[in-house]
Amino acid sequence: MSKKTVVAPADEDPVAVVAEEWRSWDGLNPEILGLIFVRIPIEEMVSIVPLVCKGWMEVVYGPYCWSEVDLEAWCRRRNDSHAVDMVVKKVVRRSKFRVQRLCVYGMGEKGWFHVAYCGNFLKVLQMPMTDITDKLVSKHIKPLPNLTVLDVSHCVNITSEGLKTFGHQCKSLLHLKRNMPAFEDQLPDDSEAKAIADTMPHLQHIELCFGRFGDSGVSEILAKCKALTHLVIQGSWNVELNGDLAEICERLQHFHSPWVDDDHRFSDMSECSDAEIAVSDSD
Structure with a gap:
């Protein structure tokens, strides 16, 4: 769940106003959820996140987490x-x-x-x-x-x-x-x-x-x-x-150069990270 902080008008119940502002995580825009899920280790993203709810499963199995x-x-x-x-x-x-x-x-x-x-x-x-x-x-x-x-x-x-x-x-x-x-x-x-x-x-x-x-x-x-x-x-x-x-x-x-084993001036700009991945068989 996510909550947006608001200031209640003087003639309204503050508790009721705040309660109305609670929002379900699965109601977020799929692209926003995708940006959140890709920060989770991939093995957990594909094996745990889809079990939370149908909306999250659709996000993980959709294109949003795979760019x-x-x-x-x-x-x-x-x-x-x-x-x-x-x-x-x-x-x-x-x-x-x-x-x-x-x-x-x-x-x-x-x-x-x-x-x-x-x-x-x-x-x-x-x-x-x-x-x-x-x-x-x-x-x-x-x-x-x-x-x-x-x-x-x-x-x-x-x-x-x-x-x-x-x-x-x-x-x-x-x-x-x-x-x-x-x-x-x-x-x-x-x-x-x-x-x-x-x-x-x-x-x-x-x-x-x-x-x-x-x-x-x-x-x-x-x-x-x-x-x-x-x-x-x-x-x-x-x-x-x-x-x-x-x-x-x-x-x-x-x-x-061909003959230098180590050149401190060069840094490899394209190395892949060692991220782990497991892809579900549910496609």
Whole structure:
């Protein structure tokens, strides 16, 4: 219950006036209730809150609590792409395809199919370790005009072609994470760096740890991403920073070179929190 404090007129009973101002919590606007419920631990929100009353159940099962969802910790514990896809499907459907921020780990094709249909609403998509391929990216993706943050780290089945597709469909990208496994003896390949430079010119933050590109790839990015302020290329051993590349990189607000293990100037702006989640089977 909630109460609004009032001053009773001189000719009325103060107790009666105050009693009339008591209001039921389930009578609040669903969007307001949603803003309250998302502050509750997610496991409690989906397992306890819906049992309170029908109105609260409708809010939790509606789109109001699912605009920002962090599934990464849950996905890591399950380590099952089928289970991950089922949860992603439920979350996206529950949000009425209006998810604005989604963090997921190890997603497969079925999960990606639903995420790709979030259209104008999706702003942040972090999906490291997904096993989707360039072909699946191209097959399912729809324009995501308001997507500003994309994390496709450790997605080994996505290549430069997949990055091009993202670039063409996500015109507002500002932050890209494309950190890869630390393989030894990688042959130089500038195709991914060139794809990023050619299709994502508005990027401000780029993380490309353990990339296969060399100086040519770095040069392409610096030349075409005019708004770039943060560049992290730790472990990209093919980069030598010859000529004036080192000087240009040092002019950036934050630069993490291939050979530095710890750079106090850089702070990761896109890390997902370790929020826990459990999604009800009642959909």
